[in-house]
Amino acid sequence: MIGRIALRDRAAFDRLYDATSAKLHAVCLSVLKDRPEAEETLQEVYIRIWNSAGSYASNGYSPMTWLITIARNRSIDRLRKRQNRPQAAPVDAAETIPSQAPGPEALALRAQQRALLADCLAQLEDRQADAVRAVYLEGAAYAEIAEREGAPLNTVRSWLRRSLLKLKECVSR
Structure with a gap:
């Protein structure tokens, strides 16, 4: 470039x-x-x-x-x-308190991370991607996912483990 x-x-x-x-x-x-x-x-x-x-x-x-x-x-x-340069005294003490809002670099990084995660999740099978979203983004329990999908609990655990490994590989690229 x-x-x-x-x-x-x-x-x-x-x-x-x-x-x-x-x-x-x-x-x-x-x-x-x-x-x-x-x-x-x-x-x-x-x-x-x-x-x-x-x-x-x-x-x-x-x-x-x-x-x-x-x-x-x-x-x-x-x-x-x-x-x-000579330093001027602050006009108001409130001006010296840093903002707690995320700055532009943090917002840009978050947007890039969200886009990357969305791209990587799109590479997973739909059931696995839905399970990852439900557990890690929405806070659902493994048992809830197993019941919702009509799959054994250990199968859901395997989906999640394999899915996380695929996501880790995708994000690392």
Whole structure:
């Protein structure tokens, strides 16, 4: 994708953003400890990626390492600028209390995880997928599933075990 971005391929840039934005935002946030500032920095990171994709050279490193390095360095630069500025006292103590709501990176990660789980569940047979959903997402007991499906309890346990192994394999890919 980086090679395509160097050729100014906007679709490749969109795919790269979708695939990496949550991770790079987390990198920025871990350095800056300030969500709005991390979001601004992330924008700068993607501008930098767009402008310097042609100069990317793997040198044995993965593309993700290059992207993380850009995000980390840009965040450290911003942190240094912030530390050189005089700090104003907070206007209101309520402004310093962090929000308990999940941030954009957490929401993006959850959406990706839900989509991955849905894709993996779709690869299971319907009865097994329904059993996994009922037990692990809805809290049903094994006995309830066995009764509902008209199957022996040990059969349901086997379905669930094999299904979980398939899900683990699917998610690992």
